[in-house]
Amino acid sequence: MKTTWLKTAIAIAAGALSTQALAAGFALNEQSISGMGTSFAGRSSSADDATTLFGNPAGMSRLKREEVSFGMAAIHAKTDIKNASGAPGSNDGDMVPTTAVPMGYYVKPLDDKWAIGVGIYVPFGLITDYEGGFQGRYFGDYSEVRVITVQPTVSYRFNEKLSIGFGPTINRIDGQLESAVPRMHPLATADSRVKIEGDDTALGFNVGVLYEFTPHTRAGITYRSKVDYKLEGDTKITGSDPALGSAGANAYGKYDASLELETPESIDVSVTHELNDQWTLYAGAMLTRWSRLESIVVENEGMGPAAAANFGTIAEEQDWHDTWSYAIGAAYKLNKQWTLRTGLAFDQSPTNNTHRSPRIPTGDRTAVSFGLAWNPTDDVTVDLAYSYLWEEDTKIRQNKSYANGAVQESYSSTYENSAHGFGAALSYRF
Known part of the structure; x- marks a missing residue:
């Protein structure tokens, strides 16, 4: 039970656990459809439309007219699970439903130096839903977590070369995670269940600098801050196993739970070069400080002495x-x-073979993208994009024990992950 509780709590603590999103760890990349077409190369230097509010807020100073941009990206993932062993069950691999990621931006230049704007986007998010008899169900079989961010922003242009931008971020996180608990008593007829729900709102910021070496070449750097959350919610343990529901050590019930979490900061650097009237080239790199996720500590309240001995404070590396x-x-x-646009990206995974679980079965990934922009008038732009990503084969090796070692569970498998991303956006200039 202690390990089951912990494995489920880790999913909430991780924030989004993005198994198949178009970024590593639990991040999403889908904040710009125009950027998606180039695999987000030049994200902090392109400043082509209102989505620069996220990519680099300093880029708002390049926009000459008031502009709104709305878009949606859809992610369709595919996973093959091979060489699986563990408890009796299935390994269908079809655990990521097609998921939509919305975004919206508004930018208004006040004069030739100042611009203001606001953006709404999803930096983290996931739904994974394994089949009921999933062989790895004791290590997590349902996750639904998302972060929605609102970012009011201002930018200032010092001269023809240098601009800066800043925006505080208001971030709302909520999630629901579930896993199964194996039968511990000979008379138990079904698995028990653990379900955790939690949410919080926290502040961060996004700041950027854009420098134009020439009218055709510019470089940008964007810093996105870490965000400190304290998730408050509850845990519900249900079932009919006599070993868990005995009068002296009843673990079934609903309990208050909280945990502290830091989502990582990142630094994005990129260059945009307009080769001529037809060709524009982009290149970029981003560092994300995933090492902040060293361990997870969950604090629980309202439990009886027997339950609190196992679940009062839980920690995992x-x-x-x-x-x-x-x-x-x-x-x-x-x-x-x-x-027309195209791009190629490589993204490292922050996970390691020791702690990787079915909730986060990700490895290093490569993505290729294609995009199309249509400008029927000077006021309107329609952006379409498609991305395909594939990961290196990823291995999971998990073990846990229950009832002081009397019940042992393990799960090992190899995941082959891939995903298709589709995006569409409409921008209108006033």
């Missing part, structure tokens, strides 16, 4: 490491109405 992602891209302007 994570030992994630910092990661780099790299991307290159290009855009080709066919004519005034049509622009």
Whole structure:
């Protein structure tokens, strides 16, 4: 029971556990459809539309007109689970439903130096839903977590070369995680269940600098701060196992739970170069400080003495490491109405073989992207994008014990993950 509780709590503590999102760890990349077309190369230097509010808030100073941009990205994932062993069950691998990621931005230039704006986007998010008889169900079989961010922003242009931008972020996290508990008593007829729900709102910030070496070449750097959460919620343990429901040590019930979490800061650096009237080239790299996720500590209240002995305070080592992602891209302007984009990206995974679980079965990944921009008028732009990513084979090796070692469970398998991403956005300039 202690390990089951912990494995489920880790999913909430991780924030989003993005198994198949187009970024590593539990981050999402889908905050810009125009950026998606180049695999997000040049994210902090392109400043092509209102989505620069996220990519680099300093880029708002390049926009000459008031602009709104709304978009949606859909992620369709596929997982093959091979070489599985453990408790009796199945390994369908179809655990990530097609998921939509919305975004919206508004930017208004006040004069030739100042601009203001506001953005709403999803930096983290996941739904994973394994089948009921999943072989790894004791290590997590349902996760639904998301972070929604609102970012009011201001930018200032010092001169023709240098601009800065800043925006505080208001971040709302909520999640629901579930896992099964194996039968511990000979008379038990079914698994028990653990369900955790929690949420919090916390502040962070996004700051950027944009420097234009020439009218055709510019570089940007964006810093996205860490965010400190204290999730408050409850844990519900249900079932009919006599070993867990005995009068002297009844573990079934609903309990208050809380945990502290830091989502990591990141630094994004990129360069945009307009080669000529038709070709634009992009390159970028981002460092994410995933090493902040060293361990998870969950505090629980309202339990009886017997339950509190196991669940009062729970901790587990994570030992994630910092990661780099790299991307290159290009855009080709066919004519005034049509622009084509493409990009290639490589993203490291912060997880390690020791602690990787079915909730986060991710490895290093590669993504290729294609995009299309249509400008039917000077006021309107329609962006479409497609990305395909694939990961290295990822191994899971998990073990846990129950009832002071009387019940042992293990799960091992190899995951082969891939995903298709589709995006569409509409931008309108006033």
